[in-house]
Amino acid sequence: MRRFIGLFASLMWLSACGNSTSSVGLSTRMGSSVTGSALTRTSSQRLELSNGITVERVRLSVRELELKREGHHDDRSDDDSDAGSDDDKSEFKQRTGPFLIDLSGTALDGQMVRLRDITVDVGAYDEIEFDIGKVDPATAPTALKELAEQGASLIIDGHIDGEPFQFVSSLRVEQEREVSFEIVEGDDSNVTFNIDPSGWFTDKDGKRLDPRESSARSQLENNLQKSIDAFDDHDRNGGEDDDDHDRNGGRSGGED
Known part of the structure; x- marks a missing residue:
């Protein structure tokens, strides 16, 4: 009996080790996100949006x-979610975070900025989920300490009519x-967060x-x-991959 258990454990170990990653x-x-809708970056590395508003930094x-x-989703409702559940440990969900997105200078010019790499199991994927929000100052990584201590998930620094402002949310x-x-x-796969500021300061x-007026906050x-938005962008051109884009037999793309 012990020999059978030992053999079974060995087979399970070999099976786990056989999972390929990338x-x-x-x-x-x-x-x-609109083709042909241009954003203007000034020579002083400020992103000029509209009506006298410029942005120097976004976090x-x-x-x-x-x-x-694909095919490995749980059916629990959001009300049943539990951070300590077995589902959180599922091998079919590849997770990373928390981390900071910090854009300033030339990074405001529409160029692709690499954030980090993660290792995931190979296979078909059918959903990207992200959560932007404030984190606990006691457990926040160093890069997120300033935002966490302000109870913030987002900070925009800029100027309006020549006067500096900071929008904290x-x-x-x-x-x-x-x-x-x-x-x-x-x-070489990739997922891109696209942030489109063109309509931020327009009702x-x-x-x-x-952004200085409380009536404008909502x-x-x-x-x-x-x-x-976040989407698969393996060619790193800042746009979602086409539905018919074939990658070694795989499919990429999605629906809004």
Whole structure:
């Protein structure tokens, strides 16, 4: 009996070791998601948006990013979620976080900025989920300490009519994005956070939102929430991969 148990354990160990993994890059880009909609960066490294508003720095607290394997989703509702559940430890969910997105200078010019690499199991994935929000100062990594101590998930530094401003928010952004892509061993895969600031400081009637005024906060935070997206972007061009893009037999792309 003990010999059988030992053989079974050995087979299970060999099976686990046989799982192939690959590296996936996480990148971010500050730019308009609308083709041909240009953003202007001044020579002083300020992103000029509209109506006398410029942005010099943007910081976001990403609590978690999760890639979900195709066909391995749990059916629990959000109300049943538990940070200590077995589902959190599932091999079919590849997670990373918390981490900081910090963009300034030339990073405001629409270029791709590499954040980090993560190691995931190869296979088909059908969902990208991310959570932007404030983190506990007691457990926050060093890069997130300043935001955590302010109870912030997002800080924007800029100028309006030549005067400096800092917009601090505890905004929570959670998104589940349906996708369809394959992680192949040895392949160079990538997931991109796209942040589109073109509509941040404009209300629904096209009027300017002043980030210093409390009356503008709700609409500004709503605009910010809509401006953040994450998708598979293996060619690193800042756009979601096409549905018919074939990668060694895998599919990439998704639906809004």
